[in-house]
Every structure is written in C-alpha cells, then in structure tokens.
Amino acid sequence: MKVSNVCCLGAGYVGGPTMAMIAAKSPGIQVTVCDFNQARIDAWNSDTLPVYEPGLKEVVESARGKNLHFTTEIKPAIAAADLIFVCVGTPTKSYGIGAGRAADLRYIESAARLIAEVSDSDKIIVEKSTIPVKTASAIQTILSANNTSEATFQVLSNPEFLAEGTAVSDMENPDRILIGGEQTPEGQAALESLVEVYANWVPRDRIITTNLWSSELSKLVANAFLAQRISSINSISALCEATGADVDEVSRAIGYDSRIGPKFLKASVGFGGSCFQKDILNLVYLCESFGLPEAADYWRSVVTMNDWQKSRFVEKIVRTLFNTVSGKRIAILGFAFKKDTNDTRESAAINVCRDLIAENAQVIIYDPRVPRETIHRDLLEVGVSQEVIEQNVKVVADPYQAVEGAHALATLTEWDEFRALDLPRIYDLMLKPAFVFDGRAILPAEALSKYGFKAFVIGKG
Ligand code: UDX
Ligand code: UDX
Numbered sequence: 001m002k003v004s005n006v007c008c009l010g011a012g013y014v015g016g017p018t019m020a021m022i023a024a025k026s027p028g029i030q031v032t033v034c035d036f037n038q039a040r041i042d043a044w045n046s047d048t049l050p051v052y053e054p055g056l057k058e059v060v061e062s063a064r065g066k067n068l069h070f071t072t073e074i075k076p077a078i079a080a081a082d083l084i085f086v087c088v089g090t091p092t093k094s095y096g097i098g099a100g101r102a103a104d105l106r107y108i109e110s111a112a113r114l115i116a117e118v119s120d121s122d123k124i125i126v127e128k129s130t131i132p133v134k135t136a137s138a139i140q141t142i143l144s145a146n147n148t149s150e151a152t153f154q155v156l157s158n159p160e161f162l163a164e165g166t167a168v169s170d171m172e173n174p175d176r177i178l179i180g181g182e183q184t185p186e187g188q189a190a191l192e193s194l195v196e197v198y199a200n201w202v203p204r205d206r207i208i209t210t211n212l213w214s215s216e217l218s219k220l221v222a223n224a225f226l227a228q229r230i231s232s233i234n235s236i237s238a239l240c241e242a243t244g245a246d247v248d249e250v251s252r253a254i255g256y257d258s259r260i261g262p263k264f265l266k267a268s269v270g271f272g273g274s275c276f277q278k279d280i281l282n283l284v285y286l287c288e289s290f291g292l293p294e295a296a297d298y299w300r301s302v303v304t305m306n307d308w309q310k311s312r313f314v315e316k317i318v319r320t321l322f323n324t325v326s327g328k329r330i331a332i333l334g335f336a337f338k339k340d341t342n343d344t345r346e347s348a349a350i351n352v353c354r355d356l357i358a359e360n361a362q363v364i365i366y367d368p369r370v371p372r373e374t375i376h377r378d379l380l381e382v383g384v385s386q387e388v389i390e391q392n393v394k395v396v397a398d399p400y401q402a403v404e405g406a407h408a409l410a411t412l413t414e415w416d417e418f419r420a421l422d423l424p425r426i427y428d429l430m431l432k433p434a435f436v437f438d439g440r441a442i443l444p445a446e447a448l449s450k451y452g453f454k455a456f457v458i459g460k461g
Helices: 015-025 038-044 056-063 074-080 106-118 135-146 167-172 185-198 212-243 247-255 276-289 293-320 348-358 372-381 386-392 399-403 423-429 445-450
Strands: 005-009 030-034 068-071 083-086 123-127 153-157 177-181 207-211 329-333 362-366 393-395 408-411 435-438 454-457
Touching: 005 015, 005 074, 015 030, 015 056, 015 068, 015 083, 015 167, 030 074, 038 068, 056 167, 074 106, 083 106, 083 185, 106 123, 106 135, 123 135, 123 185, 135 153, 135 212, 153 185, 153 212, 177 185, 177 212, 185 207, 207 212, 212 247, 212 276, 212 293, 276 293, 293 348, 293 408, 293 435, 293 454, 329 348, 329 399, 348 362, 348 372, 362 399, 372 386, 372 393, 386 393, 399 423, 445 454
Parallel strands: 005 030, 005 083, 030 068, 083 123, 123 153, 177 207, 329 362, 329 408, 362 393, 408 435, 435 454
Antiparallel strands: 153 177
C-alpha cells in the first residue's frame, strides 16, 4: 500500500518535529498532527511553536498549510489516515503495581480504542512512543476486540532516536531508522509501506527492519547504553575530584580508543530529559517481570549513580559555603536539561534547586529559554510549596542580574552563551569570596582563577 495520508496522535516534542520533517520531505503525503490539548495545537499553528528546536520553525513553515496540519479534530483525522503514528506520552507509573518503574500506558490504550472506534478502512498503526516490550500485541488485541467494521490493522514499532536540541539535523540525517513488524506477509507489507515513507529522504541502507519485539526493546537498550556511559564517566568524575585527575583528560584519553569512541563521555551534574531515566526504569521493570533480578539491579545502578551525582553536587556547595547556605543567594545558570531546548523534564536543575531550597537558600535562576511558569511548575511538582517558591526563588532575565549580590554561582546547563560570560563583571557583582560551582565544566578554568573566583569544577575538584 502506498501511504498518502498520515495522522499523528500527540503533538509533543516527538510528534510535532517528526511529522513536520515527514511532511517537508514528502510533498505527496498529507500529514495531520492531532492533540487533545487545544493550547498546544494553537501554538503549533502560530509563530511561537510550543517546542524550541534550532531549525524547526523553518521546517514547519515550509509545509504548514500545504501538507502539514495541526488540529484537535482527532476523529476525522484518524478516519482519513492510512497510517497513524502514536506519539502520546508514556510517563512512569506513579501509582499501583510497578509504581515508579513501569510505564503508564493509559494514553496508548485510549489511542488504540479511539482508532478502533472511528476506523472503517485498513490502517497501519505505528508505535513511536517508547513503550514496554510487547505493547504492540496489547494494541493489536484492543484494536481487534473493538473493531466495528471490516477494517484490518497492522501494528508496527518505529522508535524515535532524535535528541532534543538537535532534532532537526538528527531527523534529516539519521544514523538509522528502525522499523519492527510482524513476520507475516501482511506485517511485512505494512513494514514496506513505512520504509517507503522514510525512503523519501533516508538512504535505504540506513533503514533497519526487525521483528516487533527487537525494535521495541532496542529503543530502551539504546537509551540505557547512552545513559550508562554518562553514569560511568560521572562515577569517574568523583574519583578525579578526589585524586587530582581531570575527567575531561580521562574522557579524551579513553575516547581515542576506537572501541570506546569519544561521544557521551562528558561528565555533568547528571543526565536529564524525558527518556533516559524513564526508559532505564522500564528496562528494570521488564527484567524484574521476567525473573531476572541481577539484570534489573545492574541497570538500576545507572539511575542510582545519576541521583548520587546530583546530590553530591549540592553537598559540595553546602560544605564549601562553610556548611550553610541558609539565607544565602545562589545564582543558578541554566534550568533546561541540556542546551538548545526549552524542555526541563527530569532536569538535574530541578533536584539541585529543590535541595538548595530545602537548605533554606535563595535561588536566583536564569535560563535563556525556560520561562518562569515552567520553573515554578517543576519545583511545585517535586514538593516545594508555593509559599516557599515565592520567598526563596527568583527567576531573572539575564545572567548578570542573577549573580548580583550572590554568594555562589552554579552552572547547570551547558548553554553556549555561558562560555562567553563577562567574568570580571560577574566577579565584581558577587559577594566575596566569589564561589563558582561549574556543574557542566564549561567556564574557562584559567580565567576563573585569574579573576579571583574560588571555583569547583565537576570532575576536576
Ligand atoms: C512522548 C513520550 O514522553 C515518549 O515516551 C514517547 O516516546 C513519545 O511521546 P514527547 O513528545 O516528548 O514524548 O511528549 P509530550 O511533549 O508530552 O507529548 C505528548 C503529547 O500527546 C502531548 O501534547 C499530549 O497533550 C498529547 N496527548 C496525550 C494526546 O493528544 N492524547 C492523549 O491521549 C495523550
Ligand atoms: C536521548 C537520546 O539521545 C535519543 O536518541 C532518544 O531518542 C531520546 O533520549 P535527549 O534526552 O533529547 O535524547 O538528549 P541527550 O543528548 O541524549 O542528553 C540526555 C542528557 O544527558 C542531557 O541531560 C545531557 O546534558 C546529558 N549528557 C549527555 C551528559 O551529561 N553527558 C554527555 O556526554 C551527554
């Protein structure tokens, strides 16, 4: 079947950019992105997109109104589509069995029920959301049990590997596209239809096809391996601080080994983002469910190390500031989980700020892309009360305002603009001794000491 009408459920960080790219690269395909959140859809239809990604606006504008549409009219979009991407959220369960580890699949399930309800023609359903292995068969069961017509459904797995901040280039030139399908003639035909969509711009040899379960599992494993590298280097960052080694030098030295490779070896205050922790916990839950506690413990330790890295950083600040930060002003530079995104999900900054506030510190936060409302919401979600936020948290519009009268400054996101800060000016604005805690190792170390800062740099001491 040749695909000519695509619909996507979920206009988030994954659905929006991915569909924009498919539309831009495939003028012959009509693409409709749906979401039940009207404000989000309005934003996709406006000049201020809900997702900040370098280059995304240009891609959206090249196709929007032609073959790219954003709407809350979900049912007609499903009815008209021959291929449906499911990109709804799959948060970690916060209640009941598997709480804190298993994925909450209620949005996936309601998407499947809706598709069954409104479909009267054959459709290919593509799971793009990260989900536990064997979700495809659950979707297939719901579809068959609720089918009210003669329509047939084929479920494919097509995990997304784009990273935020580089989503446009990752999609334009992907390392690989992974598609899993059933090992039946119908399954293979559906798989071929989706291959054709990507082949509009991706070389065929980069489109990998597998069985359904391998594809679903590969997404979790890819993220677990990436996060594992960060936890590994972060564990070494602590050892470097203790011994006088320099973690960047160690990363460079080991990264030259072509078997190890140079990427994802940058020590930091801890990884964040909507995927790493969630996917590892998912993998842990899977291992447990299949009676493999040793494998579960192994992967859980990647998250434990990440939590330790964040709390270790706060302890370092408190100890250095003469064992108390009570009433002291700490300037926080960066709140997003990485540079070039406005996303703060699981950002290390959330825990760091929460813990500093618990020590009664005043935190003055600057991030070039994250608005005040997001910061307040994130802190509320981790248990900081509205009253305490009003008293102890200030969000400011430039870094120099943040450091004015501050006892310490901490960098938590590696925004490029922080590398070019006017350090003498910052030194003048801060209380003395002027303490710097560089959680991303981005400030020029020699300049810091030249201008008189007392600096702690992650992995360097
Ligand atoms: C999400 C998941 O977090 C991730 O695991 C998965 O791989 C892809 O989907 P993301 O796009 O970053 O990633 O999430 P989010 O920005 O929250 O977008 C999900 C969107 O789906 C939201 O806009 C939400 O309003 C929408 N949604 C959710 C629906 O339209 N219908 C639903 O039933 C549920
Ligand atoms: C990740 C995967 O890279 C992507 O393939 C998948 O589709 C979604 O999850 P993302 O979370 O957007 O993407 O960003 P990523 O670049 O992987 O960074 C995740 C976190 O790790 C960030 O907080 C980042 O700052 C941190 N990180 C990354 C490090 O601390 N050190 C590194 O060397 C690399």
